[in-house]
Amino acid sequence: MNCFKATALVFVGMGMSLSARMVFETKLVEIDVKPDETFVTGEFPFEVTGGGETIISYDALCSCLAGRVEPLLPDRSAKLSWKAGEKGVIKARFDTSKFLGTVDKAIELKLKGEKEPIHLTVRVNVPDLVQLTPSTLKWDKGSEAVEKVIKVKITHSEPIKIISHSANNEKTYPYEFKTIKEGWEYEIRVKPTDTAQSGMGMISLRTDSKISKFKRTTAYVTTKPKLKMKPLSGAR
Amino acid sequence: MKGFVIALFSLVILSGLAGLVTWRIVGAPDRSIPCDPENLPADHVCLSTIREWPEEGILWVDARPRAEWEKNGVQGSVLVNDVEEWFELEPEFMMQMMGHPRPKVVVYCNQEGCGSSKYVANQLRERHAMALGFEVHVLQGGIKALLAEKIN
Numbered sequence: 001m002n003c004f005k006a007t008a009l010v011f012v013g014m015g016m017s018l019s020a021r022m023v024f025e026t027k028l029v030e031i032d033v034k035p036d037e038t039f040v041t042g043e044f045p046f047e048v049t050g051g052g053e054t055i056i057s058y059d060a061l062c063s064c065l066a067g068r069v070e071p072l073l074p075d076r077s078a079k080l081s082w083k084a085g086e087k088g089v090i091k092a093r094f095d096t097s098k099f100l101g102t103v104d105k106a107i108e109l110k111l112k113g114e115k116e117p118i119h120l121t122v123r124v125n126v127p128d129l130v131q132l133t134p135s136t137l138k139w140d141k142g143s144e145a146v147e148k149v150i151k152v153k154i155t156h157s158e159p160i161k162i163i164s165h166s167a168n169n170e171k172t173y174p175y176e177f178k179t180i181k182e183g184w185e186y187e188i189r190v191k192p193t194d195t196a197q198s199g200m201g202m203i204s205l206r207t208d209s210k211i212s213k214f215k216r217t218t219a220y221v222t223t224k225p226k227l228k229m230k231p232l233s234g235a236r
Numbered sequence: 237m238k239g240f241v242i243a244l245f246s247l248v249i250l251s252g253l254a255g256l257v258t259w260r261i262v263g264a265p266d267r268s269i270p271c272d273p274e275n276l277p278a279d280h281v282c283l284s285t286i287r288e289w290p291e292e293g294i295l296w297v298d299a300r301p302r303a304e305w306e307k308n309g310v311q312g313s314v315l316v317n318d319v320e321e322w323f324e325l326e327p328e329f330m331m332q333m334m335g336h337p338r339p340k341v342v343v344y345c346n347q348e349g350c351g352s353s354k355y356v357a358n359q360l361r362e363r364h365a366m367a368l369g370f371e372v373h374v375l376q377g378g379i380k381a382l383l384a385e386k387i388n
Contacts, residue, residue, distance in 0.1 A: 062351060063301075063319060098318055101358060104351045121351075136330075136367035200334040202327060216323050222334040222368070 021049045022082070022111060022118070030123040033096050035156055036211060042092040042122035044107075048082045054112035055080040060105070064095045065122065067107040092122045097213060100128045129156040129214050130207060136220040137190055145195045150219050152186035152205070159183025161208045169201030173221045190221055199223045269377035269384050279357060281373040283381045286342060295338045295370075297329065297360070299345040299352040300379065310344075310382065316356050317345075329360070333368050341365075344375040344382065353378060 029042035055078075058067045068091045069078045082088065092107050102125050109118040130152065137148045154160045161183050167175060172194060178187040188203060200222040209215055271282035286294065296313035298305040305315045314332050316325045333341075341360060345353035353374045361372040375381060 061347070098321065099355070100322070101355075101362065103318070103355050106351060134367055135363045138367045198335075200331065202330070213322070218323055218327065220330050220334070220364070220367075224334060224337050224368075 022046050022053045022109075023049055024118070024120070027119065028121045028123060029092075030125070031094075033124050033126045035127050035129055038095060038097050040094050040096060040122075040124060042094065042120075044090040044092070044120045045087065046090065047087045048084055050084060052084060053082045055082070056110040056112055058090060058107055058109050060092070060107055062105045064098065065105045065107065066093045067091070068093070090120055092120065094122050094124055096124050096126050099124065099126045100213065101126060127155065129154060129160060129209065129211070130205075130217050131155055132217060132219050135218075136222065138221075139192055139195045139223045141195060141198055141223055141225040143195055145192045147189055147191040150188040150190070150203075152188065154184045160214065162186055162205050163208050164206045165203060167201055167203045169199065169221075172199045172223075173201040173203075175203060175221075188219060192221070192223060195223045197223065198225065269381040271376045271381070276376055277374075279361075279372065279374055280376045281342065282376050283385060286373075286375070289340060293338050294340045294342055295329075295332055295336075297341055297343040297353075297356060299343050299356040304346070304379075308379070308383070316343075316360070318352050318355050322359070326363075330364065333364070333370065337368065337370075339370055341370050341372045342375050343372065344378045347378050347380060 024044050024046045026044065029044065031040045031042060033040055055069065058069060058078075060067050069080070070089050070091060071079065073079050079088065090107060090109065092105075094105060096103070102123065104121050104123050106119040106121045109120060111118070131154075133151045133153065135150070137150060139145065139148075152162065159182070162177075162179075165177050165188075167173065173190050173192050175191075176189040178189065179185075180187055190203075192199070200220070203219045203221065205217050205219070207215055207217070269283075271284065273282050273285055276282065296310040297316050298309040298313045299317045300309075301317060301319050302315060305313070305317075309315070314329045316322075316329050341357075343353040343357045343360070345351075345356075357372045357374050364370075365372055377384075
């Protein structure tokens with residue numbers, strides 16, 4: 001009988017831990033980042049239901065992200081043990097300084113007794129203020145060496161000037177840099193001297209932007225044979 | 237209580253024996269990262285699918301931090317991550333693609349959820365895929381899938 005009681009206790013304990021839950025209002029927070037904004041914070045409010053919950057870890061899957069569980073304990077350390085009915089928030093501070101476009105980064109939350117971690121994702125939309133269209137010019141090997149144009153457009157509320165430009169293969173890819181509207185719109189016109197041979201080059205632009213990631217940008221030019229390998233259809 | 241301990245001990249021994257018998261009959265466990273081609277996020281691809289593609293038609297892009305790429309990156313891979321400045325790393329990728337055009341680019345990072353491979357893949361796709369005519373894929377399971385393949 002004692003044996004039966006002990007076994008029953010084990011199963012009751014297991015059942016209690018399984019019924020505990022950390023319920024999040026959302027597991028995805030989307031933030032539109034302002035051009036001059038470096039840090040943004042995603043917040044994931046939660047409530048503990050059922051039994052208690054214990055946080056084993058809350059690791060950011062990127063050095064650009066830092067997680068924090070709030071409220072903190074009186075000694076300012078993270079509160080890892082939560083009772084039923086308690087509410088809190090996991091905050092994810094995102095350093096967006098290296099990113100452009102849409103980026104997803106997650107905090108991986110591991111709870112005691114849970115096999116699968118919970119991913120709390122911060123999605124940021126970071127505007128590209130210096131847009132090159134296209135950023136790569138390509139000529140097929142042996143084709144006519146026609147002039148092609150890269151348009152440079154500033155999409156900021158303030159002007160960003162191109163203060164210098166240079167190329168690493170101007171002999172094959174001479175270019176003309178034209179200012180259409182200072183601080184807002186430019187053109188790079190490229191006409192290769194020869195398309196009989198494969199080749200490549202880079203045109204680097206420097207700007208007067210105060211934001212580090214917009215201080216430099218690069219356009220690419222290339223002459224190459226058409227791909228002989230047919231892309232397979234097996235890819236999804 | 238003694239009875240319970242004996243019962244528990246017997247259970248552990250029996251489970252262990254059953255495991256050993258299974259090992260002898262079925263063989264070592266499959267440590268490959270599970271990947272169902274029918275249920276993948278957009279632009280993700282299973283390693284088994286990649287292995288059906290001509291190897292010379294693939295450029296591998298490592299989206300992990302530099303130290304990890306140097307430690308066990310795929311042979312011939314290019315480092316393009318979101319830790320270092322984009323404009324410092326992009327030229328090497330472009331030189332590789334323009335010097336030796338390949339129809340497929342496969343990006344991998346550390347683990348599911350790291351987000352780096354997805355970000356790098358999106359950037360390469362938006363900036364250069366159309367002009368240079370390549371497809372960009374994210375390896376499901378990242379480096380873990382590649383390492384598990386070696387173990388198996």
